[in-house]
């Protein structure tokens with residue numbers, strides 16, 4: 001769904017300037033007038049935290065912001081988007097731009113609105129597309145450019161623009177963002193159905209909710225995930241004596257949520273909070289009272305998959321920019337760290353200092369300049385090094401295992417902890433990863449039948465038809481079909497596991513493969529080295545029994 005925002009101007013003015021308002025209104029499902037940038041960003045954040053399925057997620061559409069006065073600088077707005085709401089497909093236009101520029105913009109927005117409804121094509125665009133310099137130039141001198149313009153999210157733009165924008169702003173937070181009262185956004189509801197029984201300041205409720213292994217992030221709304229993450233991090237910051245204001249910590253959580261793809265099946269903000277919750281509980285067992293390290297590893301956990309495209313490292317083209325930039329090594333994990341680094345250096349810089357200082361203090365091998373505890377933890381989640389960690393658990397005695405290795409074990413265990421959750425919780429995650437694996441297979445099929453093109457070329461009708469065939473039926477048009485299915489038939493309580501397995505009979509075999517190939521050995525050896533973690537392997541064994549009984 002796409003929104004047309006009018007900032008300090010009226011519909012009639014737009015009609016006059018473009019003289020074809022009808023085609024504009026046809027492209028957008030709603031028109032929202034706001035008085036200024038503060039209320040624009042307030043509205044963006046309010047929409048983003050609506051309960052799923054959330055049609056106003058700013059990802060399955062391309063929205064446009066028309067600026068009625070030239071007191072705003074377009075580049076400043078693009079920088080705000082790239083730094084604080086990077087996954088939002090938002091285009092900024094000056095009302096008095098030349099009509100030729102309007103025509104070019106509407107043409108590209110129309111094409112990209114089609115593109116971002118095609119899941120497979122969208123993932124491919126995220127991973128590989130880059131906007132030529134010319135696209136950026138269009139903002140400056142508003143000249144017509146025949147290349148695809150700068151509206152849809154891509155990982156490369158996320159990486160390069162966030163870094164450049166942060167550097168230009170020397171990592172300060174602009175007043176437009178600083179003045180937003182995030183507690184108010186959390187407590188404002190469009191309709192009473194959204195109202196929470198436990199609000200932002202119900203700290204004990206959230207700490208209890210997050211303080212046990214039966215936790216399921218999938219049963220929480222985006223609002224509750226943000227509030228839970230807030231209470232964990234503020235408790236850890238207090239214990240570690242690291243300063244942070246309530247509004248800044250909420251800004252961090254809103255920015256993190258806006259940096260994950262809300263429309264991903266598995267690798268979304270729910271997964272980020274789930275991994276952070278598991279990390280927090282494992283730290284209490286393996287690093288008791290080590291508050292500084294616990295804070296850093298929990299931050300690494302909440303940021304460990306930022307901007308994840310819902311695919312995997314093997315699906316990146318060798319010739320693409322991100323493969324070359326990261327030398328085809330841990331492409332995703334390096335990308336996640338870089339993006340998280342940009343957010344933290346802006347919103348919570350003293351944590352970055354702590355992350356580097358602890359590395360030096362412990363003589364952990366600090367090799368590169370940005371080397372720090374958070375980076376090492378995020379890179380440890382790359383499954384291509386999984387066997388190395390199993391080898392450490394096999395070869396070393398408990399006393400020989402280093403603190404850095406314990407940190408890696410904690411975040412790795414948390415990242416795949418869904419298989420150690422109680423069966424009903426584990427089965428829901430299994431469903432979601434199964435859907436994501438299907439997307440990956442569809443993307444592979446797409447890439448085998450298309451040459452590797454970097455520009456977001458016009459989608460031909462046959463291209464769209466071909467994609468409907470490749471991608472699952474019904475997931476092409478709009479992610480609402482997926483969300484509605486997800487929420488109506490399968491994920492709602494009371495959860496019906498047998499209904500799930502009737503619809504997805506391949507799940508038991510997929511879980512047995514993952515448990516037998518990766519999870520069992522890792523958690524078994526982990527629980528031998530750290531007997532307090534025995535409950536993890538017990539849960540895996542019990543889930544395995546069930547999957548065996550269902551995989552005739």
Ligand SMILES: Nc1ncnc2c1ncn2[C@@H]1O[C@@H]2COP(=O)(O)O[C@H]2[C@H]1O
Nearest residue numbers: 381383415416418419429430433511514
């Ligand atoms: N329940 C599961 N079933 C199958 N694969 C899983 C499951 N949980 C995690 N994984 C895989 O483990 C990987 C851990 O790293 P990623 O999050 O990049 O991607 C994850 C999936 O590929």
